[in-house]
Amino acid sequence: MEDSMPTDAVEGPEHAIPERLTWDELQRLPDEVAGGIELWDGRVVRARRGPFEHQQFSVRMRNALETCARRAMSGPATGGNGQCWQVGVETNVFFAPDKSSFLTPDFLVRHCLERGSDTFAADVALVGEVLSGSDTPKRRNWKMDRYAEAGIPWYWEVELDSAKTWDITWVRAYELAPIQADGLKVKPLRPAVYVPVGEWEPGDAGVVFPEPFKIHISWEELAF
Numbered sequence: 001m002e003d004s005m006p007t008d009a010v011e012g013p014e015h016a017i018p019e020r021l022t023w024d025e026l027q028r029l030p031d032e033v034a035g036g037i038e039l040w041d042g043r044v045v046r047a048r049r050g051p052f053e054h055q056q057f058s059v060r061m062r063n064a065l066e067t068c069a070r071r072a073m074s075g076p077a078t079g080g081n082g083q084c085w086q087v088g089v090e091t092n093v094f095f096a097p098d099k100s101s102f103l104t105p106d107f108l109v110r111h112c113l114e115r116g117s118d119t120f121a122a123d124v125a126l127v128g129e130v131l132s133g134s135d136t137p138k139r140r141n142w143k144m145d146r147y148a149e150a151g152i153p154w155y156w157e158v159e160l161d162s163a164k165t166w167d168i169t170w171v172r173a174y175e176l177a178p179i180q181a182d183g184l185k186v187k188p189l190r191p192a193v194y195v196p197v198g199e200w201e202p203g204d205a206g207v208v209f210p211e212p213f214k215i216h217i218s219w220e221e222l223a224f
Contacts, residue, residue, distance in 0.1 A: 019044055023099035038092075040146070042100045050132040057158060057168065057222065058106040058130050062089040064207075064217040065109060065126075072213035084112035085125070085213060093127065094120045095150050103143060106130045106158075109212060121150035125212040128156035148176055148194050154211060155194050168222055171207050173198035 017033070020042045026034050038045040049055075066087040073084060087109050095101040099118075105127040110119055127147050131140065140157075147155050155174040161167050174194035200207045207217040 017044055023102075038103050039099070040101050040103075045103075047104055050130065053160060054106075054130050054132045057160060058089050060222050061128060061130070061156075061158060061217075062087055062107040064221045065107065065215065067221075068215045068217065069109065069213060083213070086110050086112050088119075091119055093124055093150075093152075094118055095146070103146060105147075107156075121147075121152055124152050126154040126156060127152055128158065130158045130160065132160055144174075144194060148192055151176065151192070168202060168219075171200045171222075172196060173209055175211075 017029075017037070021037075021039060021044055022042065023039070026037060026039065029037075036047050036049060038047045069085040069087050087107070089107050090104055091108055091110075092102045092104050093108065095103075107128045107130075108119070108124055109126040110123045111125065113119070113123060129140070129143065144155060153176050155176075157172045157174075159169040159172075161169045173196070175197045176192050177195045178192045198209055202219050204219075206219060207215065207222075209215040
């Protein structure tokens with residue numbers, strides 16, 4: 001049985017928004033309404049906006065990753081492998097040609113595209129989410145599975161200690177890994193899942209990871 005969308009994800013805003021929309025219909029809504037909606041198979045998914053600190057850390061992570069990407073692109077010796085990277089924040093990632101399914105990660109790394117181009121899952125190397133109070137385990141796992149099904153190689157999470165200081169509790173990296181179905185009596189729901197491959201906490205020597213380019217982020221770059 002396929003995973004169902006979390007109930008808090010399908011509740012629409014207080015406005016009279018239908019349960020299903022096309023991309024064109026969504027575009028005709030007021031910006032303040034459309035900006036809080038994602039779509040999955042044409043169904044409306046409420047994209048809850050986090051508090052001020054949530055946006056702040058999303059931008060700081062994006063800026064830190066962009067610094068690493070620019071360093072990697074400056075020459076082959078830096079680990080860029082001649083590839084071109086762009087780093088964004090709160091950018092729609094489309095999973096279908098008709099844009100009937102899209103999610104909006106807090107930050108992402110994509111292969112370079114022309115200005116104004118839409119971002120499809122095949123263009124994306126890394127997506128990341130900053131977790132705050134509205135990110136229930138069910139909602140988090142549902143989105144994680146959708147990214148995995150789309151074949152996005154890396155998924156990152158940043159957890160904020162919202163109960164105390166609003167500082168970062170940890171940063172965790174996941175890598176897409178194929179499921180070995182040989183010998184299994186029940187066919188897996190999806191061909192690949194994310195497995196944790198790195199975790200960093202304040203006090204560690206920064207966030208250090210080799211993919212999709214050499215990443216080294218100091219805690220000072222992320223500090224509140």
